Amino acid sequence: MRISVVGCGYLGAVHAASLASLGHDVVGVDVDEDKVVSLTAARAPFFEPDLPDLLGQELASGRLSFTTDVSQVRGARVHFVCVGTPQKQGEYAADLRYVDAAIESLLPHLSPGDVVVGKSTVPVGTALRLAARVREAQPEAHLVWNPEFLREGHAVQDTLHPDRLVYGLDPAADDVPERVLDEVYASLLGDGTPKVVTDFATAELVKVAANSFLATKISFINAMAELCEATGGDVTVLADAIGHDARIGRSFLNAGLGFGGGCLPKDIRAFMARAGELGVDQALSFLREVDSINMRRRVRMVDLAREVCGGSVVGRNVAVLGAAFKPDSDDTRDSPALNVAMQMHLQGAHVVVTDPRAVENARRTAPELKYAATVEEAVQEADVVVLLTEWREYRELDPRALGEHVAHRRVLDGRNALDPTVWRDAGWAYRALGRP
């Protein structure tokens, strides 16, 4: 089937390439010319494992192309909308200007029977409004809301093997949009992927409910970390112990610096803002606490650095390992690591940051920080080494070899990713969040 994907960022580029790999004929549209040039040359404009190979393979097959010219969507039967919905400046609410602009740009090119599929994460009520707009422009076109649940760093796998597909359908429509979407996802459905068919509101809510639940799980374990810090308990043992209960489960109970990125923080805030508009803000008041527990971890990390440096970081050399919001990604949007590095810098420390993939993005976000290409370079004469993103190469560091480069063998493990015994045996003072 001929398909267009409007918005080719972390979500859209992966979605476009993955749909091509399922045998569809896909055109990706983006307003960012550099991104289109890069994607057309099979260079992923961001780091995502498996994406460069998939792009190369699908561009070569002739099934995938990218353009800045939205009129190229003509002839496609299905149009996926994958543009950003960031947090509004100075507010909690989501900024829908990109979604509105993407839909408006599609309208003149829609033909009868076309299906516009929203994948961006939007406040509940958005799809109903946009469906009316689509119908107004092309009475025989349809809108479906089909939220996306991929994780960065696993985006290709998650797109081709999703846990579920959710279709939010327009009550005013017939069964055509569902059948068309079934055709798009035929091979995933054939693999047994569960399909949930529902109304617009439920589909929109499923997405933000899932992210709110994940954020709550992380803040729950980080609240337990605060209790462990006050009592000498070990939150990693606690997480393992409660995680053995199948009703709780061990995943998303990794205590540490908390959640960041382009999704969980802004999605829970937009959800709270929307609940306020709907007059049910009390229902989500717990998310305010989830957010504050999360932000407190960043402050606690800086306090810990001050503590181990004798009360102040002024003039201290701090080596920061990690700038991305999580490993296997170069994304620094709302990165807890960069936030902590920045706080230490503002408090007078000489901060040097390194990251296997995210230095370029970090430099754009936080140009006032110093960056190093390698761990060895970053830790030269360090008074303290601070692990903030648990990349595999950092988890596997040899503390004896690293100890040769630093001024003081002090390590702060912001992600509970290192083995304290191994580091202490190598002569390091080891401190972590929620762990003695």
Ligand SMILES: NC(=O)c1ccc[n+]([C@@H]2O[C@H](COP(=O)([O-])OP(=O)(O)OC[C@H]3O[C@@H](n4cnc5c(N)ncnc54)[C@H](O)[C@@H]3O)[C@@H](O)[C@H]2O)c1
């Ligand atoms: N990143 C993820 O892991 C992920 C996962 C699930 C859902 N989402 C949701 O998907 C949406 C996109 O997120 P993202 O991380 O890919 O954002 P992103 O910023 O990486 O990508 C958005 C892209 O849309 C382009 N764009 C903006 N306006 C446009 C227009 N009018 N026409 C064409 N292109 C336009 C931008 O240039 C950019 O390349 C958000 O709503 C997000 O919450 C993201």
Ligand SMILES: O=c1ccn([C@@H]2O[C@H](COP(=O)(O)OP(=O)(O)O[C@H]3O[C@H](CO)[C@@H](O)[C@H](O)[C@H]3O)[C@@H](O)[C@H]2O)c(=O)[nH]1
């Ligand atoms: O036990 C854990 C798990 C995660 N994190 C942190 O939580 C953040 C988010 O991690 P993750 O959820 O793996 O990354 P995202 O790629 O942002 O994916 C989330 O956000 C996407 C966009 O909405 C959704 O599609 C995904 O399902 C959802 O997991 C990162 O900063 C992690 O370091 C923890 O602190 N502890």
